[in-house]
Amino acid sequence: xxxxxxxxxxxFFGIFIWGCNQEKLLLSNPQDIxxxxxxxxxxxxxxxxxxxxxxxxxxxxxxxxxxxxxxxxKSGDTQWNILVxxxxxxxxLVYFDSYILExxxxxVYQVRKILxxxxxxxxxxxxxxxxxPPTLENIQQISDTKIEFNWTLxxxxxxxxTIKKVLITRLSGGLSKEFSVDPASSTFIDSTIYTNNVTxxxxxxxxxxxxxxxxxxxxxxxxxxxxxxxAYQWLPLRLNQMQIDFDFETAQFDFIRTVxxxxxxxxxxxxxxxxxxSNPKSTVFQLTDILNEAQLDEKIWYKITWCGDQYCxxxxxxxxxxxxxxxxxxxxxxxxxxxxxxxxxxxxxxVAITVSPFYADIYEMxxxxxxxxxxxxxxxxxxxxxxxISWNDAVDFCxxxxxxxxxxxxxxxxxKKAAGFRLPTEVExxxxxxxxxxxxxxxxxxxxxxISGYYANYYDSGDNKEPGLTPVxxxxxxxxxxxxxxxxxxxxxxxxxxxxxxxxxxENHNYAINPxxxxxxxxxxxxxxxxxxxxxxxxxxxxxxxxxxxxxxxIGFRTVISAEPFLTIWxxx
Numbered sequence: 001x002x003x004x005x006x007x008x009x010x011x012f013f014g015i016f017i018w019g020c021n022q023e024k025l026l027l028s029n030p031q032d033i034x035x036x037x038x039x040x041x042x043x044x045x046x047x048x049x050x051x052x053x054x055x056x057x058x059x060x061x062x063x064x065x066x067x068x069x070x071x072x073x074k075s076g077d078t079q080w081n082i083l084v085x086x087x088x089x090x091x092x093l094v095y096f097d098s099y100i101l102e103x104x105x106x107x108v109y110q111v112r113k114i115l116x117x118x119x120x121x122x123x124x125x126x127x128x129x130x131x132x133p134p135t136l137e138n139i140q141q142i143s144d145t146k147i148e149f150n151w152t153l154x155x156x157x158x159x160x161x162t163i164k165k166v167l168i169t170r171l172s173g174g175l176s177k178e179f180s181v182d183p184a185s186s187t188f189i190d191s192t193i194y195t196n197n198v199t200x201x202x203x204x205x206x207x208x209x210x211x212x213x214x215x216x217x218x219x220x221x222x223x224x225x226x227x228x229x230x231a232y233q234w235l236p237l238r239l240n241q242m243q244i245d246f247d248f249e250t251a252q253f254d255f256i257r258t259v260x261x262x263x264x265x266x267x268x269x270x271x272x273x274x275x276x277x278s279n280p281k282s283t284v285f286q287l288t289d290i291l292n293e294a295q296l297d298e299k300i301w302y303k304i305t306w307c308g309d310q311y312c313x314x315x316x317x318x319x320x321x322x323x324x325x326x327x328x329x330x331x332x333x334x335x336x337x338x339x340x341x342x343x344x345x346x347x348x349x350x351v352a353i354t355v356s357p358f359y360a361d362i363y364e365m366x367x368x369x370x371x372x373x374x375x376x377x378x379x380x381x382x383x384x385x386x387x388x389i390s391w392n393d394a395v396d397f398c399x400x401x402x403x404x405x406x407x408x409x410x411x412x413x414x415x416k417k418a419a420g421f422r423l424p425t426e427v428e429x430x431x432x433x434x435x436x437x438x439x440x441x442x443x444x445x446x447x448x449x450x451i452s453g454y455y456a457n458y459y460d461s462g463d464n465k466e467p468g469l470t471p472v473x474x475x476x477x478x479x480x481x482x483x484x485x486x487x488x489x490x491x492x493x494x495x496x497x498x499x500x501x502x503x504x505x506x507e508n509h510n511y512a513i514n515p516x517x518x519x520x521x522x523x524x525x526x527x528x529x530x531x532x533x534x535x536x537x538x539x540x541x542x543x544x545x546x547x548x549x550x551x552x553x554x555i556g557f558r559t560v561i562s563a564e565p566f567l568t569i570w571x572x573x
C-alpha cells in the first residue's frame with residue numbers, strides 16, 4: 001500500500017502547478033476585464049453603404065492609437081472572413097470594404113482592437129443592403145407639351161459617382177415608355193406628352209455602374225389639361241358693332257401662347273382674323289368688331305382659337321346684330337349721381353343711383369317712321385323730329401313697335417317691365433345726357449359744359465337758323481353728341497320721360513336701383529330743352545312738367561329698351 005503514496009503526492013503537486021499556471025494565464029488574458037493585460041474593445045462601430053459594392057467602416061476608439069482586425073460574414077453563416085488583420089495605427093479608423101453587395105442581404109461586421117500584439121474582444125454591427133430608388137420631390141405639367149419633375153438620390157448616393165443613370169418609367173393607356181437620365185441633373189422634362197385629359201404615371205429607379213438596378217419608387221400620377229374658356233358672351237353695341245367678351249380659366253393660363261379671334265357671316269366661308277395676340281397677360285378679353293353693311297342682316301360666326309406650344313383648342317358661336325337700326329347700347333353704372341335739380345340752387349340734393357344697361361335711340365324719333373313701326377327707314381338729312389305728340393301717344397307708338405321686333409313681350413303703359421320699347425325714365429335720360437366717362441365729372445350739356453349755336457338748336461342760338469326744328473343729327477359732325485354718341489339731347493324738341501313729375505323727386509327716391517319716380521301724379525317729366533328754350537333750359541339738370549295729354553310743337557320723344565330681358569330673348573331666338 002505504501003508504494004503508491006508517492007504517486008498521489010506527485011499527482012496533487014501536478015494539479016497544483018497546473019492551477020497556478022491557469023490562474024497566471026487568466027490574469028494575462030487581454031480579453032478578460034479582470035486581467036492586467038485587458039484591452040478595452042473599440043468604442044463604436046459605424047457601418048454605411050456607399051454604393052452597391054462598398055461599405056464604409058468607421059471604428060471609434062478611446063482616444064489612444066490602435067490598430068484593428070476587421071471581419072465580415074453574411075447573417076446566418078458561421079465562418080468569418082477576415083478583411084484586414086492589422087490596420088495602421090490611429091485613434092479613429094476608417095476602412096472601405098469593397099464587395100459586391102447582394103440586395104436585401106444582411107452583413108455582419110466585427111472589429112477587434114490590436115495593441116502591442118494582443119487582441120481585444122470583438123464588437124459587432126450589421127447592415128442590410130437595399131439599393132433604394134430616387135425620391136420624386138415634385139411633378140407638374142408646365143406647358144401643353146411638357147411635364148417636369150425633380151428627384152433626390154438616396155442619402156448614401158449623394159455626391160457619389162457610382163449611380164450610372166436614373167431610369168424613368170412612364171405608363172399611359174396601357175403603353176410604357178422608359179427614359180434614361182443623367183443622375184447629376186436631378187430634373188427631367190418629358191416633352192412627349194398629349195395635353196388634353198391624358199393620365200400619365202411615372203416611377204423611378206437607379207442603375208449602378210455594375211448594372212445593379214434598384215427597386216422602383218412610388219408611382220406618381222399627372223392628368224394633363226389645357227385651359228378652357230370659362231365664359232363668353234356677345235353683345236350688340238349698335239347696328240354695326242358687336243362686342244365679344246370671354247375669359248379663360250385661371251388654372252394653367254400661362255400655357256397659352258396665342259389667342260386668335262376670327263369672324264365670318266352666313267354668306268361667307270372666309271374666316272377673317274379680327275384679333276390676334278401673343279403671350280396674353282390677362283385671362284379677360286373684350287373686343288369690338290365693326291361689321292360691314294352686308295353682314296347686318298346675318299348671323300355672325302365667331303371662332304376663338306387659343307394655342308400653346310403645339311396644342312390648340314377652339315370655341316365657335318354665333319351672334320346676331322340688333323334688330324333695329326338706330327339704337328346704341330348704354331352700359332349702365334352702379335355709381336351715377338342723380339341731380340341736383342338745377343332750379344333748386346344751393347338747396348338742391350343729389351342721390352347715388354344704380355342704372356342698369358339699356359339701349360337708347362341715337363336720334364329723336366323722326367316723322368318718317370311715325371306711322372311705320374314695321375321698319376326704320378335710312379336716316380335722311382331732311383328728317384325732322386316728331387313733335388306735337390302727347391305722352392299717351394308716345395307710349396302707344398312704343399307699344400305698336402312690337403310687330404317689327406319680336407323680342408317685344410308687351411306692356412300696357414310703358415313701364416320698364418318687359419322686353420319691348422318704352423320711354424326712358426328720368427334717371428336714364430339724365431344719365432345718358434350728362435355722363436362724362438369713368439371718373440369724370442357730369443356734363444352740364446351732353447357734349448360738355450358750355451353751349452352755343454354750334455352744338456344745338458335753341459332760342460337765339462344763331463347759326464343763321466330760322467325759328468323751328470332742325471333735322472335730326474344735324475349737329476352730329478360737330479361732336480355735339482353725348483358721351484354715348486346720342487344726338488339732339490339738348491334743344492330741337494324736349495323729350496318725354498316715363499316718370500310722373502314730382503318737384504322733390506330727387507330727394508324722395510326710396511330705392512337706388514333704377515328708380516322710376518312717383519307712383520302717380522298729374523304731369524309727366526320732359527327733359528332737354530327745345531328750339532324755343534333759352535340756353536340754360538338745355539342744361540342736363542333742368543326738369544319740366546306737362547300733362548300726359550298735352551301735345552306741343554316743342555315736345556317729341558326717343559325710345560329705349562332694357563338690355564335685360566331683351567338680350568336674354570334675343571340671344572335665344
